[in-house]
Amino acid sequence: MTNTLYLPELREMLTENNTAGLQEFCTALHPARTAEFMEGLTAEEAWAVLQHADLLLRVEVFGFFEHQKQIEILETVDRAAVAEFVGSLPPDNRVDLLRDVRPEVVAELMPLISTDERRDIQRLSAYPEDTAGAVMTTQFARLSEEMPVGRALKEIGQQAGELETIYYLYVVDREDHLRGVVSARGLVSAMGKPDVLIQDLMERDLVTVNVAEDQEEVADKVARYNLSAIPVVDDEHHMLGIITHDDVIDVVVDEATEDAHRMGGMVPMVENYLEANFVTVWRKRAGWLSCLFIAELFTFTALASFEDAIAAILALSLFVPLCISTGGNSGSQAATLITRALAVGQVSARDWWRVLRHELAMGLALGLTLGAIGFVRAALTPQDILGDVSRWQLALVISESVAAICLWGTLAGSMLPLLFKRLGMDPGFASSPFVATLVDVTGIVIYFSIAQACLL
């Protein structure tokens, strides 16, 4: 979906060295759109165009390039120029980037980056993936408690250019402990009283996250408290960084993708679908599919143990797919519902008893509904297929089995995510295919047990 509208013009301006035109192109549009129009350019061309924007804008436009294009630029452009540029990138983004740049390039770049920035990069890249530390940025507005409003406003005016957000201003003491927060709104409202001290203006009860906390919990907190940024602290409450709302939206989207992939029965994949490596994707997909297939082999074992019943009444085998799919469908439905309720915090593992009672009633209601439909269909079976069995007997067996398996699928589907959660695993492992496979094998046993009891 590359936008090729301006590509010829851009290339012409580059060859003609049309500085005025390129400057106009860089500044006229929203940086995100500027980036879109540059998508078709090579890394060298894109870098050449960016030289016509001032550093601040260059960083912004670069930030809207695709991840792959960003890496290409860092890998191809002159090392010294790139090193200086990397020093100006937002701390959280450059760490994500450098992680994917070829190691030999990083090794060449690092000595060229200023000591302060290099330390910052090393510190941030030490945090494990998916933790608050790995998502945070170290650029935030910092105030001290004894500062008067007038000076604070002036200071923020100077810092503002480099900061990702000035919506919240964080108040720290001399040892960098987080003491409070002032909103930009609050500070601007207090403009008329320039001598009031920050400590008399600041909010002291803060919502913070620990640097080791999982990014999903961070996203939950930000959503619950409607924050536009959340401060990240260590165990001693030292102020380490902030996580801004745009990174939180990315986390929410990524986590939803991960959950969806698990629910669909595959190892979560963050790579872009069309760009991911074939073998990697095959491994992620084949892994789960093979496990499920091996588990599903037990359906053969289960069926084989009822071989005599099948030989006696052939019609029984014709209803096997219907019966077991009922369990699979009702199971995936319940599993999805509970997994999602867990994800958005509507239920917790401790609520298992309430969920069980609820799903027991629901499973019965659903089972009766499907059982009734099954009864009608089975009663319409042609007599020549049935042999010695009366159609009413068969209809009764089918409807009882469908109802029982539906109830069982609903219970298994609802309890498995809670059990996984309790065991400290991701509840999403109780995916639709997983539940369906489990219920397939047990469904066969339920069905033939009922059939044997009633018909043989």
Add this chain to the structure above:
Amino acid sequence: MTNTLYLPELREMLTENNTAGLQEFCTALHPARTAEFMEGLTAEEAWAVLQHADLLLRVEVFGFFEHQKQIEILETVDRAAVAEFVGSLPPDNRVDLLRDVRPEVVAELMPLISTDERRDIQRLSAYPEDTAGAVMTTQFARLSEEMPVGRALKEIGQQAGELETIYYLYVVDREDHLRGVVSARGLVSAMGKPDVLIQDLMERDLVTVNVAEDQEEVADKVARYNLSAIPVVDDEHHMLGIITHDDVIDVVVDEATEDAHRMGGMVPMVENYLEANFVTVWRKRAGWLSCLFIAELFTFTALASFEDAIAAILALSLFVPLCISTGGNSGSQAATLITRALAVGQVSARDWWRVLRHELAMGLALGLTLGAIGFVRAALTPQDILGDVSRWQLALVISESVAAICLWGTLAGSMLPLLFKRLGMDPGFASSPFVATLVDVTGIVIYFSIAQACLL
């Protein structure tokens, strides 16, 4: 999960009319925590406690109550007091609230609300659900082009208290057309030059949404452009309102829940799982399950048409669940992957040809993997079950069928979401159970066709 820690103290303070204590309680904590501690109170008690906070804080704490508690308060408290309070609530939230308050209460409240606010409520509630208009708020910071920076700062200082965000300040002309935007950051940075006009400072290339656009597209734009708020305009580019990042996070979470529910085979449900009405939930779940069950009835028809083959070689029927579940699992996996890739914009319906080639290769690779496992297992079948058929013949039939069905499931699972998207439907309807059901019926036909060709 109600927090009952402070309930006795709060009730005691209320009966003792301990004003100082209640004021302290209202102001000491973050409004979200204050609200949490009040969860166990009745609507009357909560309202009585809130009277000890100033109006701004009262609105904030109220905003963090559960939706149900908010409605209860509006329905039980003295109408005149509530009407005044409703006038101060954020425009987007009060419309959501009034939609769920009993109509007779709304009818009594509306005449008591000031004319301006009432018009605002009526205008906002006219927008269809899930559109930008229904999510936006009408409170935003407004500047005119000819205003100098100094006066703009003063004006924002005065407006700040009532506004949801002052991160962006919107510049409009006399007819209220949106002309540009100034970030709070930009305005504060320009503090040293109070005579510069806003029109020389403002960004003119704006990212906007139309009031009729779907909320999902709004969320996509906000995430793509890293915005903390997005302006909402009508077809003539009149400035109508803004949507802030916290509402966008709610939209992203709600849409992910909807997608997950569809993928799990049920009508999406926004209600809280444990609080939703039993009959409503039963209808949403039973509806889809019954449709799937009826579709699944065709497995019987398909199997019955191969009755002779089953009668001749009983062992064939024992592998039916294995074969068809392979299709279901590979199909749900592919469907999940493509649905999610569509949701996050990695592929579009136009990419169907690239997806098809990709999934053709992947389906073959996955089919060969599972076919190999199936071959080994089928070769181990005891001879007494097999009758006249050689175990190698059977193993060949099973592995060929598994591979073919896996390929077919992968193709069906990947193409259906794209087809639904093309038809203007939600791609999520290609849910795991839907794909599994489709592939179950066709899988039986594939399996027995291969078996008949090889064995009979």
